[in-house]
Amino acid sequence: MSLPNIPSYPMPTKDEFPKNRVEWDLDPNRAALLIHDMQTYFLDAYEQGVLVETLIRHIKQLKQLCKSLGIPVYYTGQPGGQVIKDRQLLQDFWGSGIPADPSKEAIVER
Numbered sequence: 001m002s003l004p005n006i007p008s009y010p011m012p013t014k015d016e017f018p019k020n021r022v023e024w025d026l027d028p029n030r031a032a033l034l035i036h037d038m039q040t041y042f043l044d045a046y047e048q049g050v051l052v053e054t055l056i057r058h059i060k061q062l063k064q065l066c067k068s069l070g071i072p073v074y075y076t077g078q079p080g081g082q083v084i085k086d087r088q089l090l091q092d093f094w095g096s097g098i099p100a101d102p103s104k105e106a107i108v109e110r
Helices: 050-068 089-094
Strands: 033-036 073-076
Touching: 033 050, 050 073
Parallel strands: 033 073
Antiparallel strands: none
């Protein structure tokens, strides 16, 4: 099972998100930005266009802001070619995952 093709859709606006349940203030000294699974394999599932470009633009803005505030930025990425034993529940939900192909494992350059 591979990822389904995902048609483009409008990126939600701030006003379309549910109201936050907490009223925490961001403390830059205790914060980090996690950029999760922005690998070619995952983005290839999306129809290329406005959604992907908007997502990447927003991530760039967040990353620049965090770096300017001294907030560390971390990336996650899955290795390609995982065996079922290593994937565990990921296999049940998402299938076999990224193939053993460095171009598919790569974090999107832009």
